Amino acid sequence: MHLFFAPLQGYTDYLYRNAHRLLVGGVDAYFTPFVRWDGSLRNKDVRDVLASNNEGTPVVPQLIAADVDELNPLLDLVEQQGYRRVDFNMGCPFPLQTGRGRGSALLARPDRVRLLMEAFRQRPGLQLSVKMRAGFDNASQGLEVVSLLNDYPLEFITIHPRLTSQQYKGSVDGEAFGRMLSASHHRVVFNGDVGSVADIDGIAQRWPQLHGVMVGRGLLARPTLAAEWRQGTSLPEAEVLRVSLALHNRLFDNACRLLQGDQQVLARMRAFWEYQQPLIDKKSYKRLMRTSSLRNYEETVRNMQ
Numbered sequence: 001m002h003l004f005f006a007p008l009q010g011y012t013d014y015l016y017r018n019a020h021r022l023l024v025g026g027v028d029a030y031f032t033p034f035v036r037w038d039g040s041l042r043n044k045d046v047r048d049v050l051a052s053n054n055e056g057t058p059v060v061p062q063l064i065a066a067d068v069d070e071l072n073p074l075l076d077l078v079e080q081q082g083y084r085r086v087d088f089n090m091g092c093p094f095p096l097q098t099g100r101g102r103g104s105a106l107l108a109r110p111d112r113v114r115l116l117m118e119a120f121r122q123r124p125g126l127q128l129s130v131k132m133r134a135g136f137d138n139a140s141q142g143l144e145v146v147s148l149l150n151d152y153p154l155e156f157i158t159i160h161p162r163l164t165s166q167q168y169k170g171s172v173d174g175e176a177f178g179r180m181l182s183a184s185h186h187r188v189v190f191n192g193d194v195g196s197v198a199d200i201d202g203i204a205q206r207w208p209q210l211h212g213v214m215v216g217r218g219l220l221a222r223p224t225l226a227a228e229w230r231q232g233t234s235l236p237e238a239e240v241l242r243v244s245l246a247l248h249n250r251l252f253d254n255a256c257r258l259l260q261g262d263q264q265v266l267a268r269m270r271a272f273w274e275y276q277q278p279l280i281d282k283k284s285y286k287r288l289m290r291t292s293s294l295r296n297y298e299e300t301v302r303n304m305q
């Protein structure tokens with residue numbers, strides 16, 4: 001069974017992915033946060049998918065688009081960068097995207113999904129996977145899109161079984177996932193609320209036919225999770241913290257080298273710690289999140305090593 005690192009906008013940028021692959025690993029592929037077309041490409045998005053920034057890391061760029069006009073420039077970009085695989089976002093619940101007809105809004109528009117799938121067909125050099133939710137307002141929408149996708153060649157479908165209104169909260173709907181899994185002729189990957197080795201094992205047992213599991217926040221909180229699952233052993237908490245600090249140090253060095261100004265570096269590093277709050281003591285966490293001085297920040301981290 002495959003284990004994939006989910007895309008998380010603001011967290012799993014190329015600096016993080018490269019450091020994680022080098023120092024921790026255990027992940028078959030890292031999916032980039034979505035790349036969008038807003039009349040032009042954003043420099044930040046382009047930097048994140050440049051082949052030269054992702055050397056040695058198995059990366060699948062993810063695209064978000066409402067229609068073929070938005071999609072084509074993104075496909076041009078990933079083709080120019082030499083990618084052979086691409087992921088398409090039909091799961092994003094953020095109103096800024098759904099309001100433009102992107103992400104999970106597409107689940108209520110199967111007519112548009114068809115047009116987009118036809119556009120992907122025009123790019124035979126790119127293997128496509130799709131990441132989707134259970135539905136926009138109800139779970140029959142996800143099921144309808146899964147059936148429609150049976151008509152197109154896909155590498156796999158990742159399903160996050162929540163509705164758009166749930167964002168990332170409330171319980172994941174295992175029943176809806178099971179129905180979508182049965183309806184799909186494609187390989188299917190489970191995504192949602194996986195936080196431990198036991199969670200991964202439980203999912204693999206419940207749905208043995210799964211192609212894989214995609215983990216987001218669980219891996220941010222415990223970067224060793226995939227490696228632990230592969231080794232079949234859980235690491236002591238002290239070792240998890242040691243690995244996390246090594247990951248931190250590499251990310252920090254690269255952030256200082258590549259980002260502009262102390263405040264940008266501090267904002268990036270706050271995102272690094274956000275999901276790892278349980279790993280570190282409360283006082284250090286508060287200091288890291290509050291300080292506006294790079295010197296104080298470095299001192300706090302030194303005291304944690």
Ligand SMILES: Cc1cc2nc3c(=O)[nH]c(=O)nc-3n(C[C@H](O)[C@H](O)[C@H](O)COP(=O)(O)O)c2cc1C
Pocket residue numbers: 006007008009010032033034062089091092131160168191192193194214215216217218
């Ligand atoms: C802050 C944040 C940013 C996210 N950005 C993306 C994104 O760019 N593309 C995407 O497909 N999903 C995105 N997601 C969804 C995650 O990939 C994943 O589907 C979701 O967090 C559920 O999985 P998890 O419980 O393992 O984290 C994001 C989620 C969060 C919380």
